Amino acid sequence: MSIRVYNTLTRRKEEFEPREPGKVAMYVCGPTVYNHIHIGNGRTFLTFDVIRRYLVWRGFDVRFVQNITDVDDKIINRAKEEGIPAADVARTYTHAFRKAMDDFAIERPTVQPKATEMIEPMIAMVERLVENGHAYVVDGDVYFSVRSFPEYGKLSGRDIDDLLSGARVDVDTRKQDPLDFALWKAAKPGEPHWPSPWGEGRPGWHLECSVMSEAELGVPFDIHGGGSDLVFPHHENEIAQSEAATGKPFARYWLHGGMLQINAEKMSKSLGNFMLLRDVLAQYPTPVVRLLMLQTHYRSPLDFSPDRLDEAVSSHERILNIVRNLHWARTAEVSGEGATDESRVALAGALEEARAKFVAEMDDDFNTAGAIGAVFEIGRAANAFLSEHQSDLAEVDRELLVNAENLVIELLGVLGIEIAEATRDNSDLPPDVIGLAEQLAGYTGTDSAEAVKALLAARSVARTEKNWAAADAVRDGLMLIGIAIEDTPQGPRVNYRPRG
RNA sequence: GGCGACGUGGCCAAGUGGCAAGGCAGGGGCCUGCAAAGCCCUUAUCCCCGGUUCGAAUCCGGGCGUCGCCUCCA
Numbered sequence: 001m002s003i004r005v006y007n008t009l010t011r012r013k014e015e016f017e018p019r020e021p022g023k024v025a026m027y028v029c030g031p032t033v034y035n036h037i038h039i040g041n042g043r044t045f046l047t048f049d050v051i052r053r054y055l056v057w058r059g060f061d062v063r064f065v066q067n068i069t070d071v072d073d074k075i076i077n078r079a080k081e082e083g084i085p086a087a088d089v090a091r092t093y094t095h096a097f098r099k100a101m102d103d104f105a106i107e108r109p110t111v112q113p114k115a116t117e118m119i120e121p122m123i124a125m126v127e128r129l130v131e132n133g134h135a136y137v138v139d140g141d142v143y144f145s146v147r148s149f150p151e152y153g154k155l156s157g158r159d160i161d162d163l164l165s166g167a168r169v170d171v172d173t174r175k176q177d178p179l180d181f182a183l184w185k186a187a188k189p190g191e192p193h194w195p196s197p198w199g200e201g202r203p204g205w206h207l208e209c210s211v212m213s214e215a216e217l218g219v220p221f222d223i224h225g226g227g228s229d230l231v232f233p234h235h236e237n238e239i240a241q242s243e244a245a246t247g248k249p250f251a252r253y254w255l256h257g258g259m260l261q262i263n264a265e266k267m268s269k270s271l272g273n274f275m276l277l278r279d280v281l282a283q284y285p286t287p288v289v290r291l292l293m294l295q296t297h298y299r300s301p302l303d304f305s306p307d308r309l310d311e312a313v314s315s316h317e318r319i320l321n322i323v324r325n326l327h328w329a330r331t332a333e334v335s336g337e338g339a340t341d342e343s344r345v346a347l348a349g350a351l352e353e354a355r356a357k358f359v360a361e362m363d364d365d366f367n368t369a370g371a372i373g374a375v376f377e378i379g380r381a382a383n384a385f386l387s388e389h390q391s392d393l394a395e396v397d398r399e400l401l402v403n404a405e406n407l408v409i410e411l412l413g414v415l416g417i418e419i420a421e422a423t424r425d426n427s428d429l430p431p432d433v434i435g436l437a438e439q440l441a442g443y444t445g446t447d448s449a450e451a452v453k454a455l456l457a458a459r460s461v462a463r464t465e466k467n468w469a470a471a472d473a474v475r476d477g478l479m480l481i482g483i484a485i486e487d488t489p490q491g492p493r494v495n496y497r498p499r500g
Numbered sequence: 501g502g503c504g505a506c507g508u509g510g511c512c513a514a515g516u517g518g519c520a521a522g523g524c525a526g527g528g529g530c531c532u533g534c535a536a537a538g539c540c541c542u543u544a545u546c547c548c549c550g551g552u553u554c555g556a557a558u559c560c561g562g563g564c565g566u567c568g569c570c571u572c573c574a
Contacts, residue, residue, distance in 0.1 A: 011504090029574075037574085044574040074572075156569075162502050163570065205572090227574030228505090234573090258505085259568065268573055295513065295523070300506075301567065308512070311524045318523075321537060357521090361514080370514050373522035380522095380539090387531085387539045468533060475535080486536050493537085 003058070003363045005223075006299060008231060008254040009155055013365055016253065018222045024055050024062045026223035027213040027251070029230055030112070032069040032205075033093035034078045037100055038274035039289075039304060040260035040267045044227045046290060047257040047298040047366075049106040050415055051225070054362050057414045065216045066109040067209055068094055070116050071192050071202050086192050090116075100277050105286050105416045111216050115208040119194045122203045122211045125245050126183045126196075134244040138174045140186030140199040146179045149240045155254060156232035181237050183207055206237040213251070214242065224251035228299075229266075231256055258301045267304070275304070284309050287417045288316045294368040294415055322379035323408055323422035324495070329390050330401035332490035338394025343385055347400055350381030351407055358411050368415060375411050378404060391489035426496045432481040440474055452483070456492055459485075 003016040018024045028048045031037050037045075048064075055062050069075075070090035079086040094114070101108070115122075126142050129135035134148045146152045146160060153159055163179055182204035187193030193200040213221055219242065226235060235254065242250040259266045267274045280289060292312035296302045354374045361370030382404045389397065405423075412419055429448035437443035437451035441458035445451065455474050462470035475485050484495045 031574080032572090041574045047574090072572095157503060158570075159502090229569070229573055232503095232569060233571090257574070259574075261567075264567070266568065266573090270571090270573060291523095292512095297514075300513090303512085308524090311512070314525090315523050325537070361521095367514070369523095370521070373514065376522050383538055384540090390538095463533075466533070472534075484536070487532070488537080495536095 003055075004365055005253055005255060006365050008256050011157070014253070018060070019220065019252065022059070022061060024060045024223065025065075025217040025221035026052065026062065026225065027065045027209070027217060027221060028109075028224075029209055029226040029234070030066040030068050031093075031097050032072045032074055033090050033097055034072065034074040035093060035269065036096050036276045036278055038267060038269065039277050039280055040227070040274065042100070042104055042277040042280075042289075043260045043293050043302065044225075044257045045101065045106050046104065046293055046416075048225045048255075050294065050298075050368060051223075051255070051366050052107065053414055053416055054366060062110075063217060064107075064110045065213060066112050067212050068097070068112060068114045069205065069208060070094060070114045072115075072205060076191055080190075096278070100281070103281050103286060104277060105290065105418060107416075113208075113212045113216065115203060116192075118208060118211055118215070119203065121215055122207050123184075123194075123196050125207065125211050125214075125241070126203075128245045129183065129241060132244070134241075135183055136176065137198050140201055141174070141182055142184035142198055143175055143180040144183050144237070144241050144244075145176055146181075146240065147177055149244050151243070152179075152240050153236065155236050155239055158232065158236075179233075181206060181233065183241065206234055206241065209234075210238045210242040210245070210250070214246065219246055220249040220252050222251070223253045223255055225255045225257070228256040228258055229268075256299065258297075258299045261301050261303045262305070264303060266301075280309070284313070285316070287419065288312045290415065290417050291316050291319070291372070294417075295372055297365075297367060297369055299365075318379065319375070319408075319412070319417075320419055320422040322376075322382060323405055323419055325386055326382055326401050326405040326408070327423045328488065328490070328493055329386050329393065330398045330405065332393070334393045334395055334398055336392030336394055338392065339385065339389035339397050343389060344397070344400060347381055347385045347404065351378060351404055354378045354381075355407060355411070358414075362414075371411070371415065375408060378408055378411075382408075421497075424496075426494055428498070429483070429496055430481055430498075433478070433483065436477045436481070440470075440477060452478075452494060456485070456494070459492070 004013045005016045006013050031041060052062050052064050071086070075089050076086050079089045082089070126135060129144065130137065130142065135142050135144050160179060184196060184198060184201050185204060186199055186201045192202055194202060213219070213224070224235070239250050261267060262273050265271070265273065288309065289312070292308060293302060354377050357374040357377070358371045361367040361374060409419060429452060431448055433448050433451040433455065434443070434446060437454045441454040443451050443454040455478065459471045459474040462474070478485060482497050486493045486495065
């Protein structure tokens with residue numbers, strides 16, 4: 001079994017073989033910290049978080065590097081607008097970025113360098129490029145000469161001359177070629193600046209990724225990731241400057257995530273049609289948003305909308321119920337003769353098949369949509385088993401149910417979809433139940449859990465007496481404060497959901 | 501204009517040569533005092549036209565449509 005990945009560089013799926021067996025060195029372009037990140041950024045970071053988690057789950061030792069671009073034109077512009085130092089803008093949104101990543105259950109990078117911490121090695125790379133004739137200096141600016149690198153365009157499948165025929169290339173008479181890009185920019189008054197052999201200035205955007213990845217991972221490293229809109233010019237330029245500087249290949253596998261769209265249009269800060277990740281997460285739980293995004297392959301465009309979020313809430317609910325049902329059944333008293341051998345074999349077989357399918361799907365270029373399908377298939381098998389045998393389980397059945405529950409949790413965990421709430425012990429019941437219990441069950445104490453028990457007892461009595469009005473008053477009353485009662489063969493099950 | 505991707509049931513979506521996953525929504529049935537949860541059943545000429553093949557959603561050619569990159573962008 002091997003992992004296959006789609007490599008933008010070769011335009012096909014290839015078997016993934018890291019440079020060093022058992023270890024993976026990966027780099028993912030991080031944000032420019034001039035604003036809160038939007039859900040399109042979030043999707044890309046989610047993609048690579050899942051790829052990383054999966055590689056770790058498959059036994060690889062993964063070193064994951066992601067930069068933070070904290071010096072850049074956009075940050076400078078933002079600082080000017082607000083009349084504050086650029087460093088303050090960068091600091092504010094660096095913190096916001098890290099918080100958003102934590103909230104979105106994205107694991108922290110192994111290393112997360114900031115551009116401003118890497119100025120020295122960036123200058124060193126520019127010096128290398130000037131020395132070996134791939135870069136030239138004009139009035140304190142340093143440009144990379146694309147004509148000096150014959151392979152320029154190999155990642156994006158472009159030809160320099162085709163690019164030139166497009167009308168949208170800046171004409172800058174100081175450049176030898178319109179496609180030449182800045183490695184180092186002379187500082188204008190009021191801008192952040194560092195001393196360099198070419199005068200005070202700051203690094204060009206593409207440079208930091210080349211320098212950091214080489215410093216933290218060495219070249220060539222295994223996986224370079226980012227959004228597909230970075231293929232050109234950003235990643236093309238990284239390749240050019242890195243390979244020209246080191247004489248070695250830069251990255252072995254280039255993985256690019258598809259764009260997130262709103263109404264079938266790319267969402268981007270420049271189009272203004274963006275939703276901030278933190279705003280979405282304020283309204284929808286992280287597992288719901290992750291589930292929604294992962295139900296589409298990472299390279300495909302993904303149309304995002306409130307309707308789809310609401311659908312994902314329902315899908316997520318089904319997943320929670322799968323685990324909730326298993327958890328309830330396997331923690332209940334077992335005393336029956338148990339399920340039939342046929343049913344046990346069917347469920348055990350379904351678990352094996354689902355695990356195999358999950359691995360096969362993820363091995364195939366991280367097909368999370370197919371992998372999630374495998375998880376749902378466990379649910380159908382498990383629910384079918386329970387619908388037939390829940391009222392007559394034996395000890396061996398319990399083990400099977402534990403296996404099923406653990407498998408669902410494990411596989412979803414690989415996708416970073418946390419479902420702890422499905423097995424929560426309802427210990428944090430709201431105090432409102434006490435008043436309800438007093439009113440409907442004559443409860444006089446002050447303990448929420450006892451109050452619920454009193455209410456369930458009262459309902460049980462009412463049901464025995466066929467006093468449906470009284471029984472439903474309990475259920476409806478609890479529902480109003482977020483506590484759902486579901487009757488099962490093992491008695492009523494209580495499910496409290498604080499978020500409503 | 502150049503380069504590239506995509507078009508699968510009402511909606512979303514996996515599937516790159518061999519009986520069309522999965523989710524959401526809808527309909528019917530079962531279970532339930534009624535519910536909830538769940539189970540079972542149910543909906544596809546895979547954009548169109550040609551071609552290759554014993555066999556095509558899948559490969560090739562053409563068409564139509566949508567999107568992305570070519571400028572800062574995840």
